[in-house]
Amino acid sequence: MNLFKKLIPYLLIAAVLVSVFAVWKTNPIDYERGNSETISYLKAKVLSVNSQSLEESEGLPGRMKGEQNITVRFTSGKLKGREVTLDNMLSEEHSVEVAKGTKIIVKCDTPENVTPYYTVYEYDRTVGIIAALAVFLVLIVLVGRSKGLKAALALFVSVVLIAGGMLPLLYNGKSAVAVTFVICFVITMVTLLLLNGFSAKTWVAILSTLIGLFASSVFYILMESILSLTGYSLDETPDLIMITRHTGLKLSEILFSGILLSSLGAVMDTAMSIASSLFEILSVEPKMKQKELFASGINIGRDMIGTMCQTLILAFTGSSVAFLLVMLSYNTRFHQFLSSEFLAVELLQALTGSLAVILTVPITAYISASVGRKIFKRSM
Numbered sequence: 001m002n003l004f005k006k007l008i009p010y011l012l013i014a015a016v017l018v019s020v021f022a023v024w025k026t027n028p029i030d031y032e033r034g035n036s037e038t039i040s041y042l043k044a045k046v047l048s049v050n051s052q053s054l055e056e057s058e059g060l061p062g063r064m065k066g067e068q069n070i071t072v073r074f075t076s077g078k079l080k081g082r083e084v085t086l087d088n089m090l091s092e093e094h095s096v097e098v099a100k101g102t103k104i105i106v107k108c109d110t111p112e113n114v115t116p117y118y119t120v121y122e123y124d125r126t127v128g129i130i131a132a133l134a135v136f137l138v139l140i141v142l143v144g145r146s147k148g149l150k151a152a153l154a155l156f157v158s159v160v161l162i163a164g165g166m167l168p169l170l171y172n173g174k175s176a177v178a179v180t181f182v183i184c185f186v187i188t189m190v191t192l193l194l195l196n197g198f199s200a201k202t203w204v205a206i207l208s209t210l211i212g213l214f215a216s217s218v219f220y221i222l223m224e225s226i227l228s229l230t231g232y233s234l235d236e237t238p239d240l241i242m243i244t245r246h247t248g249l250k251l252s253e254i255l256f257s258g259i260l261l262s263s264l265g266a267v268m269d270t271a272m273s274i275a276s277s278l279f280e281i282l283s284v285e286p287k288m289k290q291k292e293l294f295a296s297g298i299n300i301g302r303d304m305i306g307t308m309c310q311t312l313i314l315a316f317t318g319s320s321v322a323f324l325l326v327m328l329s330y331n332t333r334f335h336q337f338l339s340s341e342f343l344a345v346e347l348l349q350a351l352t353g354s355l356a357v358i359l360t361v362p363i364t365a366y367i368s369a370s371v372g373r374k375i376f377k378r379s380m
Contacts (some may be wrong), residue, residue, distance in 0.1 A: 005198035012190055013157055020164040031246040038111045043076040043124050046102040047083065050347040057092045064097050065090050072106060086118040096120050147195060154191040161187060173248025177258040184213060184264050192272060201279040204367050208271040212360035215262060220259060220352040229297045253343065263353030266308050270360045274300055278368040290369045297365025305361060309354040316350040
């Protein structure tokens, strides 16, 4: 029986991966904007810079603009081994300055009966990204040992769920609210069962996480109506509207989906930390009264609320720094800024995530003090 309980998280992961594969196969990305059949992005290495005319952009130290004539050798794809000479155009917005030996990505447009056209797309960052991920994985395993390895596995499953399951479903017009809740439920189950095992405190944390997310979602939906938010203020809205007309994508629900996902990690952490602490208290003081245990959970949660809410609010604020600087340059009035949909969206994102954490504290404390306490005593 104990062996079966240990295997449950891995059986769940296997079921999730099979389900994601089925979703991916049955929800193909049929609509693609533009004809990309003749376009490919291939890795290449700069063999030489034949000539260049560059100057530093005004007010942007180190940012060059101008033109380079370069020769490159393709190192991947159908053109691997071929050498071509092309012009690399640099501007203030797109400045990929290269030298001999620089590894880049080249955009190749090769229509039939027309001379191929090559442009420098970006630096080849593949090795750097792989190295960063490798360092992350090594550190998480070195510090976390077996739990670190399980955390990495849980993170991998979460990424697969979102990329292979949630995105195709949303793209093809499925309800973002329903899909996101299901994805959050599965991520919560996989993560907490894998990291903490099949135990009463794990189930308390799972239930508390889901209730906390649901309660904060109700708040978001109410405030969305009060603030007259439509979800059409995203930078990607024009592109998303085109997708919506062809696939039925529910654009107005995308914002909700992003907010729920972004707060999930903090809510899980809060629920698991409080549940673990209260079950540890119960193991030392099994006769502690329900009211006292609940009060202990609230006290523990109070210490977490400040840092968790700060983390969420700063995360949303940090992602908006560039836009805030632009707003300052336009001498935006205070009341104008308060009424902007951008502020309403960002504020609602931060508040919804923070509220999810705040509500999770009493929810987890109550469930641990009542249901969890009975389960713990029964297992003694």
